[in-house]
Amino acid sequence: MTPITGTGPDLLHAALLYDSTEELAASAVPFLAAGLAAGDAAVLACREGENALLVRALDGDDRVLVLPREEIYVGSAQALATYRRMVHRQVAAGASRIRLVCAVVPVDRRPWQWDEWHRYEAVFNAVMDRMPLSSVCAYDRRQLSAGMRDGIEETHPALLTPGGPVPNDRYVEPASVLRRTSTVSADRAEDSPPTLVLAGLTDPARLPELRGRLRAALNGADGHGQLQARFAAAVTEVLGNAFRHGAPPIAVRLWTTPMRLAATVTDCGQGFDDPLAGFLAPGTGSPPAGAGLWAARQGCDTLETFRTRAEFTVRLTTGLPRPQTASALTAPPAAEAGTAPVDRARAAARELARRLQT
């Protein structure tokens, strides 16, 4: 196959399938070394041992940036946002292109989790399109089922070889992948009675009250402060969209279980049929199309839409970590009493303003 350079203005998204760490290094190291020689930024998001191996192979080049992968893969939209931010920051720091190698570990083989990952890989092509990024997703072939391997191949437009990236003729457009992959988890929260039902909603003037009730209901899901807050932000954005773009009456149903947060927002409008909606950065119109859905996708694990003859439903879910890990992963910083944070923020702002004014 003809090598592709990955030096143009757009995304290169390649899969690297390896059977040993030596094979991983044989392809990844030349890829990263060529980037460093060309002045590109080099970024790793692998496991600790793989990061160390690759950095050593690059002679300990201190220009290599290592990202904490456990903080990246907390959800599809969040991972995409993290990578977008990383690219923006590297470009702002002077990089003309970023070369990223991430080693993907599909440890949980429950079908819905792999499906979500599969969808993430497909969406990556649309979200990061037009970004100066060469991204390599390295998979240990020994840990993959045949179905997983098929999924990897159809979501990466290129494959990385020791000779460089080559086109992948098994690649399938993201929207096609999204339309035929499931997002429904096995442990559906909706099988239990809803925690909160807000139905027959017709008056947008009630939005502040409705947001308050949603936040209050989610505050009852103990121990997951940051995830609750993100989920509340997602649901309130979708609810605002329903009032703005949908047709009344609108209904919101919320489920909170120890394992999952779920919500549906249903209106009587036509809705839309775009599997990439909310994955692409908001447009430049006034107001921009998709800003609310973009924020909603950032705030939850999965967001999917359903149309029937009479209704349009947006369904949002977020998985909750097991209790023993929940506090470490999701507890918000301990709240300070009184106005100390506000006073501190204002004092810091006055100092910054003073410096910026001079």
Next chain:
Amino acid sequence: MGSVEEFSGPERGEHVLQLHRTEDERLDGLTAWVSRGLAAGEKVICTELPRLPAGSLVAMLEARGVDGAAAVRDRRLAVLPAEDFYAAEGHTAVAERALAEGFPGVRVSAEERAWLTVLSPAAHQVVERQMDELVCTRPVRTLCQYPQASTTGAELQDVVAVHRSGVRETVFATTRDLDGLALHGEIDGSNTDVFRAVLAVASRRASRVLWLDLADAAHLDAGGCWRLDDATRAFRAAGGYVLLIAPQPPVELILQLMEVDELPGMHLMAGRP
């Protein structure tokens, strides 16, 4: 935001824009404002359209629990036809005369429908600018009531620009203090145009730093984040900085989700150790 508290700004008085969606909302906001003035021993002067007695402002205040008739009898409340209030001697003379009567402060309220019976929009803009200057040095509080539905676009920005003390809307309000601009309440699809006008005016006024205190803003939606970017883009591109200070957790979260904190010239100051 009819129930928003009054804040002490850098001026002796206050010149506030109230945008109302319904007549009930206008009257609720006006009633609370009149009540605060009467409770503080201030002279309250309102303008109104010619109405039947049952529909007069005093009757409306009475219906909302304010003893308007007694206040009129004691000369603490005056309800003037627009042609009297905007007479040749001018509103400044009206306010000064009330202060000369010994009142510690004067409140003046007017609504768009009333002044448009005697003034052109351009002439009224001149009056608004004079009022904006008056409150800097005199203990005069003015509440100018505009209908939100028809106050839009460039007119909205012009109106916001001549109310130095802030804007009050159903669920959103702004105030000014020594540091800059403070936002209160909830910013969503129902008021993003107002939010944008506030930001556009504030950006034009700021020299190098636009101070936005978010400590009392309970909600900001994704569309509002985009307005925040859009309305300050030219200011930031010209070397200006926007400080987003002390956001509550939901507001800080949406600013991060929408990557507002990543925009050039935008500084998020959360206040955590």
